[in-house]
Amino acid sequence: MEAPTHGTVHLSDWQKSYFAIASGTCTPGQKADEYRAKILRIQYAWANSEISQVCAANLFKKYAEKYSAIIDSDNIETGLNNYAENILTLAKCQQNDSDKWQSALTTENVFGLKCVQERMQASKKVQSSQMAPADALVLADKGVSASAAPCLPGLSAFSSTGENEHCAGSSKCAGRGPHLLEHPLSSKSLQSNVPPVTKASDILPVSSASLSEQIHAGFQAAPLFGHKEMTNGASLKIPGNCSDGQNLSLPNQSAVQAWSGKRKAFYGLTDKGSTATSSLAPCQASNTTEANSFSGSRNGSEESGVPGFRTAKEQLWVDQQKKPQSLQQRAPVSYGGVKKSLGAGRSRGPFSKFVPPVPKQDGNENGGVQCKPHARGPTEPLLPVDERLKSIEPKMVELIMHEIMDHGPPVNWDDIAGVEFAKATIKEIVVWPMLRPDIFTGLRGPPKGILLFGPPGTGKTLIGKCIACQSGATFFSISASSLTSKWVGEGEKMVRALFAVARCQQPAVIFIDEIDSLLSQRGDGEHESSRRIKTEFLVQLDGATTSSEDRILVVGATNRPQEIDEAARRRLVKRLYIPLPEASARKQIVSRLMSKEHNCLSEEEIELIVKQSDGFSGADMTQLCREASLGPIRSLQSMDITTIMPEQVRPIAFVDFESAFGTVRPSVSSKDLELYETWNRTFGCGR
Ligand SMILES: Nc1ncnc2c1ncn2[C@@H]1O[C@H](COP(=O)(O)OP(=O)(O)OP(=O)(O)O)[C@@H](O)[C@H]1O
Ligand SMILES: [Mg+2]
The missing domain is CATH 3.40.50.300 (P-loop containing nucleotide triphosphate hydrolases)
Structure with a gap:
């Protein structure tokens, strides 16, 4: 029997699986798997030039449609409709900026790592044989800040190929040795998302500063970008014979080689030395010390007078830290024209600016306590919450804060x-x-x-x-x-x-x-x-x-x-x-409203209006004036309202008030008035 060729096996395979799918006995999940496998096979066949590109495209389209029909269908029997579920799962897994960082890597298991043990042994040997110079690490990279430095000698265990012997000689460095990892800052810093290091050979030389940056950065960005994005070229080279010109790489660099190749060019252009940490502010926001040490270490150039790069977020945060407490409160607001209203009568639209109900004047009347229900975002510093608001649901406080302004x-x-x-x-x-x-x-x-x-x-x-x-x-x-x-x-x-x-x-x-x-x-x-x-x-x-x-x-x-x-x-x-306006008050209302309009009312006419409007409330008087002001427009019957010039509208006259009286009546009955008078006599505090 003739052995089947590669092509015939391939085709029969396809036929078989097609029948399996079409048989109707498969579950939607199996079908989806099969279609997915087919799509992969199409790609594979095309990559191996077994099928043409046109053929691959046609097949791909066909199976992709079938596949997505199953995936997207919300029919329980024929589809999976797991799209939303996946997204939700993804969203759930997504680490929120406000989430507290919980790294699996603690100081203890760092020491437990075999490679760390080896390096510690090696550095101990070096320390006993040779004292390192005090500022070895600073020499290694000027970007090292004072606050970051203490953790570095310990971390020198991570450095490459016995470089400590060459760059060290520091008595401080050597004297303290690995136990310095227990420095509060360093241990804090180490509780970051450092990917587990599996092999000693994976640990390649990394300059101390870039390492400290990586640790502060929690390796969030660093592993993707490769070393050159981490620090500028100069800082990557450890002076002396430490690791002269040696290419530095991150533990899992090999896994991201393809990425770093592409991203290198992009990030290298835009962000020297800061890319790895550009998104760090959120993680730092809750800890001033960490944040300061972070900015210090990564902006080491600032110390030498060269301003380092900071993102706007970071800069804002740093600025806020620098401000004195009273200034951290929002700028005093003049309440002259500001009304805060909840519910009815609110003119504030959904897009209007939020104005906080801050203490005014010196802004420090409550002992400088900021009435902030909770931090608004992970990037904002956590300002003190007023004690008096602690028992109140933040949602409610926020509702009040957001809704009462106007x-x-x-x-x-x-x-x-x-x-x-x-x-x-x-x-x-x-x-x-x-x-x-x-x-x-x-x-x-x-x-x-x-x-x-x-x-x-x-x-x-x-x-x-x-x-x-x-x-x-x-x-x-x-x-x-x-x-x-x-x-x-x-x-x-x-x-x-x-x-x-x-x-x-x-x-x-x-x-x-x-x-x-x-x-x-x-x-x-x-x-x-x-x-x-x-x-x-x-x-x-x-x-x-x-x-x-x-x-x-x-x-x-x-x-x-x-x-x-x-x-x-x-x-x-x-x-x-607050009674109905008296004659003098009614006159005041009419005069004030008419003074803004083009009118020809004489003093006597106004008096007549006032007399005639006895029993009118302030609102009724306003309505009367409005109605009267429409009189001149109504008298323009023969003219086209769309073409008329404002000068052609005659002034408001007494006659307009006369006709307005025909439609505007007092809204308060004398019976009602009696009730108010009685209540005022009983409970009122007026004269
Ligand atoms: N004493 C007044 N002086 C000037 N205008 C007045 C006076 N009273 C009422 N008005 C006019 O009437 C309008 C309605 O007044 P306002 O809403 O203050 O009445 P109110 O007493 O609150 O009535 P309500 O009891 O129905 O709520 C005002 O916007 C104003 O134009
Ligand atoms: Mg009212």
């Missing part, structure tokens, strides 16, 4: 028409004590809780904004409904976090709009979560209002004062009625 137009006291008594009282109990805490002490100490109540649209929220701008305090503006609805089940934690953050950011004003929805009377039918929020709020409020040191002011605003829980009412000691 920027709003600055509001002046003059922008608020009327309510003179309320304004004077607020200035007295909010602004002045914030400005002169030294005077407002003891009995003069400001109240810690204020309630602004009155009909809707009378300027309560406006007053809140004004306090934010004028008091100079850190301002937290919280809509009660956002606390109760947005963070279902977490409301009370949010309340706790809010007060904790406020405590860190003193002086602070917590403004709670619609406070009635947060602190309404507790009843049997109410939801458990809202009851818990309420209780927590009262507890916090109590703490804030009774503590004499805390400079936290809680300002609540409501148009339903009668619904507020009596316990909360008691804590909000200053209850200020």
